[in-house]
Amino acid sequence: MELQAVLMAAGGGSRMMELTYNTHKPLLPVGNKPLIWYPLNLLERVGFEEVIIITTKDVQKMLTPDRLKLDGKMKLDVVCIQLEGEMGTADALRHVQQKIKTDVLVLSCDLITDVALHEVVDLFRAHNASMAMLMSKLHEFTETVPGQKGKKKAGEQRDFVGVDATGQRLLFMANEADLEDGLTIRKSIMCKHPSMRIRTGLLDAHLYCLKRCVVDFLVENKNISSIRGELIPYLVRKQFSKSVNLPNNKDEVEMSQKMEGQTNLEILGSCKDEELLRLTQERSCWNDHHGDMSEAYHGGKVRCYVHIMEDGVCYRVNTLAAYIEANRMVSAGVGADSIIGASCQISDKTSIKRSTVGASSTVREKVKITNSILMNGVTVEEGCNIQGSVICSNAVIGRNADIKYCLVGSSQRIEPDGECLTVTQNAGIHLHYVYGCLFICVKTHSTPHSSAVSRVCCVHVCVRQRVAG
Amino acid sequence: MADADETSKQAERNTNVGDGIAVKKQDIARAKNEGKELTKDEKQRLRKEKKQQKKNKKDDKGESEHENVPLPPSQAVVQCQSQKAPSVAPSLALTPVSVCTSEKPAKSKAEQRAERRARQEADRAAKGKKGESAQQPPSGKSKAPPNELQPVVKRLPEHVQVDDPAAVRKLAKKLERQQIPVRSEYGYKVSLFSHLHQYSRKAPLTQQISIPSTVIHPYIVRLGLQYSQGIVAGSNARSIALLHAFQKVIQDYKTPPNEELSRDLVNKLKPYISYLNQCRPLSASMGNAIKYVKKEISNIPCLCKEEEAKKQLLSCIDNYIKEKITLAATTISAYAIEKISNGDVILVYGCSSLVNHILCDAFDKKRKFSVIVVDSRPRLEGREALRRLVKKGICCTYVLISAVSYILPEVSKVFLGAHALLANGYVMSRVGTSQIALVAKAYNVPVLVCCETYKFCERVQTDSFVSNELGNQYT
Numbered sequence: 001m002e003l004q005a006v007l008m009a010a011g012g013g014s015r016m017m018e019l020t021y022n023t024h025k026p027l028l029p030v031g032n033k034p035l036i037w038y039p040l041n042l043l044e045r046v047g048f049e050e051v052i053i054i055t056t057k058d059v060q061k062m063l064t065p066d067r068l069k070l071d072g073k074m075k076l077d078v079v080c081i082q083l084e085g086e087m088g089t090a091d092a093l094r095h096v097q098q099k100i101k102t103d104v105l106v107l108s109c110d111l112i113t114d115v116a117l118h119e120v121v122d123l124f125r126a127h128n129a130s131m132a133m134l135m136s137k138l139h140e141f142t143e144t145v146p147g148q149k150g151k152k153k154a155g156e157q158r159d160f161v162g163v164d165a166t167g168q169r170l171l172f173m174a175n176e177a178d179l180e181d182g183l184t185i186r187k188s189i190m191c192k193h194p195s196m197r198i199r200t201g202l203l204d205a206h207l208y209c210l211k212r213c214v215v216d217f218l219v220e221n222k223n224i225s226s227i228r229g230e231l232i233p234y235l236v237r238k239q240f241s242k243s244v245n246l247p248n249n250k251d252e253v254e255m256s257q258k259m260e261g262q263t264n265l266e267i268l269g270s271c272k273d274e275e276l277l278r279l280t281q282e283r284s285c286w287n288d289h290h291g292d293m294s295e296a297y298h299g300g301k302v303r304c305y306v307h308i309m310e311d312g313v314c315y316r317v318n319t320l321a322a323y324i325e326a327n328r329m330v331s332a333g334v335g336a337d338s339i340i341g342a343s344c345q346i347s348d349k350t351s352i353k354r355s356t357v358g359a360s361s362t363v364r365e366k367v368k369i370t371n372s373i374l375m376n377g378v379t380v381e382e383g384c385n386i387q388g389s390v391i392c393s394n395a396v397i398g399r400n401a402d403i404k405y406c407l408v409g410s411s412q413r414i415e416p417d418g419e420c421l422t423v424t425q426n427a428g429i430h431l432h433y434v435y436g437c438l439f440i441c442v443k444t445h446s447t448p449h450s451s452a453v454s455r456v457c458c459v460h461v462c463v464r465q466r467v468a469g
Numbered sequence: 470m471a472d473a474d475e476t477s478k479q480a481e482r483n484t485n486v487g488d489g490i491a492v493k494k495q496d497i498a499r500a501k502n503e504g505k506e507l508t509k510d511e512k513q514r515l516r517k518e519k520k521q522q523k524k525n526k527k528d529d530k531g532e533s534e535h536e537n538v539p540l541p542p543s544q545a546v547v548q549c550q551s552q553k554a555p556s557v558a559p560s561l562a563l564t565p566v567s568v569c570t571s572e573k574p575a576k577s578k579a580e581q582r583a584e585r586r587a588r589q590e591a592d593r594a595a596k597g598k599k600g601e602s603a604q605q606p607p608s609g610k611s612k613a614p615p616n617e618l619q620p621v622v623k624r625l626p627e628h629v630q631v632d633d634p635a636a637v638r639k640l641a642k643k644l645e646r647q648q649i650p651v652r653s654e655y656g657y658k659v660s661l662f663s664h665l666h667q668y669s670r671k672a673p674l675t676q677q678i679s680i681p682s683t684v685i686h687p688y689i690v691r692l693g694l695q696y697s698q699g700i701v702a703g704s705n706a707r708s709i710a711l712l713h714a715f716q717k718v719i720q721d722y723k724t725p726p727n728e729e730l731s732r733d734l735v736n737k738l739k740p741y742i743s744y745l746n747q748c749r750p751l752s753a754s755m756g757n758a759i760k761y762v763k764k765e766i767s768n769i770p771c772l773c774k775e776e777e778a779k780k781q782l783l784s785c786i787d788n789y790i791k792e793k794i795t796l797a798a799t800t801i802s803a804y805a806i807e808k809i810s811n812g813d814v815i816l817v818y819g820c821s822s823l824v825n826h827i828l829c830d831a832f833d834k835k836r837k838f839s840v841i842v843v844d845s846r847p848r849l850e851g852r853e854a855l856r857r858l859v860k861k862g863i864c865c866t867y868v869l870i871s872a873v874s875y876i877l878p879e880v881s882k883v884f885l886g887a888h889a890l891l892a893n894g895y896v897m898s899r900v901g902t903s904q905i906a907l908v909a910k911a912y913n914v915p916v917l918v919c920c921e922t923y924k925f926c927e928r929v930q931t932d933s934f935v936s937n938e939l940g941n942q943y944t
Contacts, residue, residue, distance in 0.1 A: 118675045118678075283709060
């Protein structure tokens with residue numbers, strides 16, 4: 001067996017709480033398929049026969065009926081973890097360490113891409129790399145996102161990624177947040193790779209091929225909790241740290257084990273480098289760089305590679321904007337303008353443009369739906385006009401409601417011709433005309449008395465907080 | 470020397486026919502050798518005599534039985550070559566190829582084989598004709614009557630039949646049976662090389678293989694990728710990598726029930742070899758290594774337990790590498806160092822691991838010499854050789870092959886590496902090597918070819934068009 005796939009589906013979707021408070025992130029419908037279907041489909045197309053899925057108990061229950069959507073006979077091995085402690089991706093990987101017997105391909109459940117996976121894996125194989133990852137050009141989301149009026153928020157901070165002249169070897173990786181007074185690059189890196197390109201407009205697809213010894217290293221070092229946040233930058237830095245001489249290992253091992261256990265990776269890495277491989281490299285007339293006196297790879301044992309997708313589809317659905325964009329892209333990919341789910345009832349004189357309508361939805365007459373996403377079980381009464389919005393599952397939009405760029409939470413009701421806004425327990429906010437608003441279910445702690453709102457702009461209410469007035 | 474051969478051959482032919490014409494023949498032969506122009510009459514007479522000879526021989530051969538069918542083509546070819554006296558052959562004859570091979574017995578093996586063949590030929594001819602065979606010289610190169618070039622069933626390897634759709638289809642079927650994807654051809658092919666494969670680096674074979682590859686062992690997939698991308702290049706490196714991958718395959722192998730390891734393992738290796746062939750055509754050294762491994766596997770006694778058998782195979786492979794590659798390199802460099810004297814200027818071409826090893830060893834033994842590294846595009850492998858030699862401390866000069874005639878007056882010896890040594894004594898090596906050898910011959914510089922015995926192969930090739938490897942046009 002060459003590679004084992006591990007799918008991380010335990011994330012909470014903290015950047016789109018509006019959508020995920022009710023539906024778990026792996027099960028969010030994108031183009032009428034659950035989000036987790038996309039990475040599973042990618043793995044299946046490429047030829048994987050088994051996948052280990054790490055997720056929570058609730059999602060595990062839901063995974064079985066969705067399996068019918070998969071065409072092939074891929075075996076899903078679902079492992080549950082508790083979400084109480086802050087379990088990072090590296091912790092999750094440590095949790096399933098017993099099942100991992102070969103090199104591992106880690107992906108995230110929110111990845112939608114059509115990358116030719118062999119490009120990433122070929123880098124991993126050909127150069128005997130410790131890590132190979134996928135990155136893609138960042139797409140700017142130009143569509144208006146419901147609930148965000150005006151300027152975009154500070155947004156995520158950029159990633160600085162340094163690659164060498166070939167564009168494949170990863171030399172440097174840091175997040176803007178970690179760079180207090182500027183970018184510092186070690187002189188040893190510049191000596192070995194005088195030509196480095198630093199790119200900022202790249203999206204990390206969270207698809208990593210990791211060697212078996214890296215997983216073992218993770219088990220030894222329990223202080224690493226996130227793959228993306230800690231392990232990958234550590235590996236990238238480790239490429240250029242001074243290598244330990246094997247004969248003098250004993251003393252240094254004890255010393256460094258007190259420090260960080262850094263040497264472990266070296267030992268583990270170099271054990272695998274067998275005599276014959278070394279002999280092959282000695283006799284081969286190939287070098288990955290020219291102009292200096294060092295051998296191939298500068299004699300380094302740890303090597304990190306990246307495949308940067310210049311064109312093609314690659315989205316990480318972890319924000320609302322990305323979610324909307326992904327929906328749009330999927331429907332465009334399918335070829336149709338809009339996607340209508342199964343068992344929908346759509347009456348006459350409706351106009352549905354560039355939208356996705358989920359399964360078992362009901363749309364009555366004279367409804368205009370443009371650029372919107374309706375999840376499963378949504379009921380839209382007559383005469384509504386829905387534009388640029390996201391309507392979560394089981395919501396009911398009353399008659400003649402006019403909804404522009406809003407996000408209606410799960411199981412909400414938009415009253416027809418309502419005048420008042422009532423905030424009640426377990427009920428929604430009733431409004432007559434809403435523009436640019438965000439509605440989410442206010443489960444508890446809502447104030448008992450009602451207040452009337454005729455026109456609301458830019459309300460953003462978070463879950464489980466007290467709502468006053 | 471070649472001219473002397475010619476006269477002797479002519480002399481023999483003369484004695485075969487009646488003596489009356491013999492004298493005239495000798496005159497003609499002498500005239501030829503003196504370089505005078507033959508008159509028209511003499512030419513016509515010569516032609517008539519030749520035709521007469523052919524007729525006689527045909528009748529005689531028709532009577533007797535012949536099994537020497539496979540031999541004649543090579544012998545005829547050899548004869549043509551020796552008559553034309555091409556420039557490479559003398560330089561090869563000068564270059565003590567035999568000296569630089571690893572063991573003395575190996576050198577005489579080739580000679581012995583040729584002698585044996587000649588003796589067989591002589592015996593058969595003696596059976597058919599009377600009094601002719603005694604004249605056959607022991608070198609065995611001369612006598613190959615043209616009529617032995619009867620239509621022989623030739624089995625051309627598939628990699629030189631790309632323009633023949635039937636052969637291509639046959640190959641595709643064979644690969645399909647073994648579940649190996651077919652690599653597609655690419656780009657515009659010059660008609661001179663239309664019979665050879667031309668692949669693109671942009672469409673690797675791994676595109677069509679499932680990612681956790683189940684049909685092909687992962688180490689073999691990795692090896693194929695490294696071959697096609699040029700990460701493992703050079704005859705020795707490729708062989709070592711191949712044997713290492715085979716070791717891994719043998720380690721992971723499990724005998725299916727009701728099967729014998731000695732037979733099943735060989736069948737398992739066949740698709741892997743096809744796959745590697747698709748990634749990059751096998752080298753002669755790899756071919757020999759594969760033959761050795763297959764022989765070892767089939768020699769495993771059937772009562773042997775799986776663990777023991779595996780251990781034995783692994784140790785066989787280790788021994789092969791140790792003997793044929795590592796020890797051979799040490800022995801060759803011991804011989805070659807005797808040829809390097811102080812103050813020498815040695816010319817090397819490209820990057821040959823064996824030549825580099827020899828030069829580094831010579832430097833370690835405190836010989837004073839300097840090196841000129843000749844390089845050529847597109848691979849520019851000389852840079853790697855230059856790096857290794859300079860790192861050692863050897864004084865080097867670096868030129869491109871276009872400057873080789875300018876720099877040769879300063880050179881005292883040329884050391885060349887070989888990819889394979891053919892049965893007729895030809896050396897197969899990186900493109901540009903024959904050019905270096907020719908220019909060296911023109912300047913009377915001795916050329917030494919260094920080659921381990923496991924690169925010797927049974928093939929015979931007289932030009933570089935019939936079988937070759939095309940590079941990638943655009944990379």
